Amino acid sequence: MDINYDVIVIGAGHAGCEAASAAARSGAKTALLTHRRDTIGVMSCNPAIGGLGKGHLVREIDALDGLMGRVADASGIQFRLLNRKKGPAVRGPRTQADRRLYREAMQKEIAQHRNLTVIEGDAFDISADHGAVSSVTTKDGRRFGCGTVVLTTGTFLRGLIHIGQTTIPAGRVGEDPSEGLSGTLTRLGLKLGRLKTGTPARLDRRTIDWSAIGSQEADEDPVPFSFMTDRITTAQISCGVTRTTEATHKIITNNIHLSAMYSGQIEGVGPRYCPSIEDKIVRFGERDGHQIFLEPEGIDDPAVYPNGISTSLPADVQEAFIRTIPGLENVAILQPGYAIEYDHVDPRELTPALELKKLSGLFLAGQINGTTGYEEAAAQGLVAGLNAARCAAQQEPHHFSRSDSYIGVMIDDLTSRGVTEPYRMFTSRAEYRLSLRADNADLRLTPIGISLGIVGQQRSDRFSSYCEDLDQGRRVLQSLQVTPNEAARHGIKLNQDGQRRSAYELLAYPEQSTTSLQALWPELVSVRPRVQKALETEALYAVYMHRQTADIQATQRDEARVIPPNFIFDHLPGLSNELKLKLAAVRPANLAQAAKVDGMTPAALALLLALIRKHGAIERAERVS
Secondary structure: OOOEEEEEEEOOOHHHHHHHHHHHHOOOOEEEEEOOHHHOOOOOOOOEEEOOOHHHHHHHHHHOOOOHHHHHHHHEEEEEEEOOOOOHHHOEEEEEEOHHHHHHHHHHHHHOOOOEEEEEOOEEEEEEEOOEEEEEEEOOOOEEEEEEEEEOOOOOEOOEEEEOOEEEEOOEOOEOOEOHHHHHHHHOOOOEEEEEEEEOOEEEHHHOOHHHOEEEOOOOOOOOOOOOOOOOOOOOOOEEEEEOOHHHHHHHHHOHHHOOOOOOOOOOEOOOOOOOHHHHHHHOOOOOOOEEEEEEOOOOOOEEEEEOOOOOOOHHHHHHHHOOOOOOOOOOEEEOOEEEEEEEEOHHHEOOOOEEOOOEOEEEOOHHHOEOOHHHHHHHHHHHHHHHHHHHOOOOOOOOOOOOOHHHHHHHHHHHHOOOOOEOOOHHHOOOOOOOOHHHHHHHHHHHHHHHOOOOHHHHHHHHHHHHHHHHHHHHHHHOEEOHHHHHOOOOOOOOOOOOEEHHHHOOOOOOOOOHHHHOOHHHHHOOHHHHHHHHHHHHHHHHHHHHHHHHHHHHHHHHOEOOOOOOHHHOOOOOHHHHHHHHHHOOOEHHHHOOOOOOOHHHHHHHHHHHHHHHHHHHHHHHO
16 A cells, blocks of 8 residues: 555546645645646636536635635636626626636645645545445556545546547546446445536637627626635636527538437436537527527637537537538637536435445545536535545534535535436525525635634635624614605605614615715715625615524524434334335435425424434433443
8 A cells, every 4th residue: 555645536627626625624634636637627618617506606615715716716817797787696706717727726726735645547446444435546556545535537437428429438538537436336336327418619719700790798897706816817808609590500400310419329318407509409499599609718729619509419510510600600620519428426325425325435526426517516526525534534524504505505405306417506496595695605604614624814814804894884884874854865765754774774775885875974985895795785685684594594403403324214103105215215314305305294204303303312312321
């Protein structure tokens, strides 16, 4: 055995980088095992970070001192706040990133961790001893001892690329798939499935007629992802906008039988929310065109990502239909689009800590759990790395709640419901999205990160100062009061009820802001801009948050009612045999997850709660005796 580590992370994509960082920040001696050091942080599909729901995840990763937000800020070349005209709860920060700058910034971050060693190699097998992970073996025969393992294989588990009828074993273009680990997981008796994702052709920007298409500009006031970023300094660019045509649709329709998706060649299920151009033509044939965003992959990179036309058609058909699109009539194709199929593990095999139920010390994160997207992978990586380090140190795992984070929503969805298609985060998945906003991620999660020991001193100090500024600003706003008549003299219409209202209460009116209220109270100019925005949003949602508090407390109470791993559902009286079988198969981790099991009734849930309490009382009595 070569060297012993507390945590070994396999794979250095977005999940692996966050997992290795979180484990190292936790104080664990950590190794990051990857095929090649120079591929750490590679963006294998669209070089973009964030979006609706996804941007919330990035803000939460950052609030826990993760890497993605800072790296995106250092490499972003087109920042846009999506849904800017809607309420703060559903706004989503997004940036197009420079692929090279992102990779370099991520590698720099990884190199700065004290407890983290990068090892080049192909993980081939994971060994266990007495029901717990003990070592990792590489394809060339090296063996590394460890306390825990985080597996983040992305699309590399028996990855297979499809371009028309051509198939290429690969994890992504130019990189070999991982074959041995699928066998390891099968040997553990895990339920595996096949999923599929895709990517469009890459176009040469120098051959695009930019004058013939529309343009989408970056925001004039770019909003950073990271709490630690004061302003964006990277030059911003515009993206092109064009559409498919009737000629495009005709070529695709005439050649649909050559698409790997429609020839029966692919068995994996693709992402419904990010369909291929073939899917769009088949499912939405009545439309006369589909929008395409031409997104440069870097400031100095000739490659352009045509967002909206991912495909698995043959290369010559791709070239034919692409050249029917306005602005692309003479375009040169740098790399054809393709579909990629890969193995994943049913995420119901995992605990809420992302640890396998069947093998102690083995954690999974990213696309191996049935998700799609950089942000979903990175968020899982942080959770898995944190809990792998805690497991190695014989500490209790930390479970994120649906009521405190989108991270908690995602993990609960995965581990309680499983997946039938690649899982993507949306704001609509969160019951408490009014409180789980992108703008308050730090207030929600940084204190948790500090208590878990994964937040550095620099962020902790800045956060403490920010909280003091918020408290001071809130006190100022609550101390300034006005009558309806006084407000009317400054153009503010209130109910003529004689009630005095504070500046904080006035901010609940959509047309008011700290700037507009300076006509009444000039001293508000002293409140810092970042604090002003935070308090405006807080005041706007204050009434709704008060109403939601009871629901949040009920959710947290049910999540805290843990069902012991050794609980025997077969012995539950009063439940149907069908429900017992479903509970035994799903093995919910807590009462909140049990409530989602198909067929569960309020009466059955009450009975389960009573028996959990009884089980806990018996265990406590046995420990005392």
